[in-house]
Amino acid sequence: MASQRQALAGRLIFEVHPQAIRHFEEAIPFARFARQKKRQIKTGVPALDKALRSLDIQGIRRLFDRRRTSPTLDRCFLIDFDPDISLVKASRLLKAHKAIAHCEPDYVRKLLDSPIGLDQTSMSQVLNQIRWPEAFATDANIDFPAVAIVDSGIADPRHPLLPTAYSEQWDTVDVNGQSPPGDFQWWSPDLVNPDDRAVDEIGHGTHLAGIVAGHHTGSFGGVAPLARVIPIRAMAKVRSLSSGQTEGFGTASNIATAIQLARQRGASVINLSFGFERNSTMEQKAIDLATANGMVVVAAIGNGGGETPALRPAVYKNVIAVGAVDSRFNRWPDSQTGKHLFIMAPGVDISSTGLGPSMVAASGTSMACAVVSGVVALMKAKNPNLNTSAIAKILAQTAMRPAGTAWNKTTGWGVVDAQAAVNLA
Ligand SMILES: [Ca+2]
Secondary structure, eight states: OHHHHTEEEEEEEEEEOTTTGGGSOTTOOSSOOOOOOGGGOOOSOHHHHHHHHHTTOOEEEESSOGGGSOTTGGGEEEEEOOTTSOHHHHHHHHHTSTTEEEEEEEEEEEEOOOOBOSSOBOHHHHHHHTTOOHHHHTOTTSOOOEEEEEESOBOOTTOTTSOTTOOOOEEOOOOTTOOOSTTEEEOOSOSSOOBSOOBOSSSHHHHHHHHHHOOOBTTBOOSSTTSEEEEEEOEEEEEETTTOOEEEEEEHHHHHHHHHHHHHTTEEEEEEOEEBSSOOHHHHHHHHHHHHTTOEEEEEOOSSOBSOOOOBTTTSTTEEEEEEEOTTSOBOTTSBOSTTOOEEEEOSSEEEOOSSSSOEEEOSHHHHHHHHHHHHHHHHHHOTTOOHHHHHHHHHHHOBOOTTOOOBTTTBTOBOOHHHHHHHO
16 A cells, blocks of 8 residues: 555554543653553553554654644654554554544655766855845844754764854654665664754755855855754665665654754744655644744755656645756756746755765755745845745745746746845845
């Protein structure tokens, strides 16, 4: 069944019914669960305990930190159980219980492939192309907001070109040893300990951090160099057993936690450069709460080319979905299209920071997404009160597109114009 092939084995997320939550065990923790003996699982709802014990449950915890959440998110829990029991069977068992309002698998999200090119587009070319308002972006008297990059993490903070102001970093990866779908296996030593170190083992998050807020020197520099970057690692390395290739996988639960954390740490903008097809209600709830609190969520539209299946989170409402163009304003052929596409930005052969000392050129809507996150950070610096719909309205109004044309599904409203957008902010 398709859903099984796109989710973590042996894990479900569920929401407890508002009426049942009164009886639900107060002591169920938010932090990573210790492996609990199945006899010790006590939710406060005896019939549910019996169902959970039949799943050979290994642990239960809250999905969100209840001190910092909303009444809805406070009712979300995550369980790990015997991975040999099918997700369909386990979810049928939980859904049958009247205390359970909603139940879903923990769907996987993939970092978008970012083919590494031989050609290089320097960040100074990108900044010229988006009409970067240098005087504004580098004015140290302005209070620049924080941009959370929920991704693979960030390289060594001593890297001379990375954002100078990332004072904190976080890691929400917690897969408790449960296997990823397909022929992949986890290929990372850090899979069960959420903590305050976002060590990047892939390079994707480091590349984006340079685009958003890299330190300016020579032809390199980020879009919002004075913004505070909060790297949050939610994606870990996996390896294909058949091809040996590695890529980045995360899960909707770890991403939802990361979005919550970004909100709690005061980020104004969240960059999400990953995707997958399956809908996650929990991930969507975390995004809705963030945007309801005035944060702006920017996501890459995907690198499948044309009208391939729409990816989450780009397709969710309240998310600004970004496609990629090359340095001549032509749509990058692999940039996905569709009715949720909002705006375009340069994303081909972008030269930015890598895990080592040398620059890396990479292409994709991930990079374009980071450019737009930077522009939104500049707009929020000018006017912190702008919410998602106000930001979206200005971006649409100011985007560069042929005269007399409007929105279309291949290039959205056009290519982001940083100067005009900041002026109107
Ligand atoms: Ca860790």
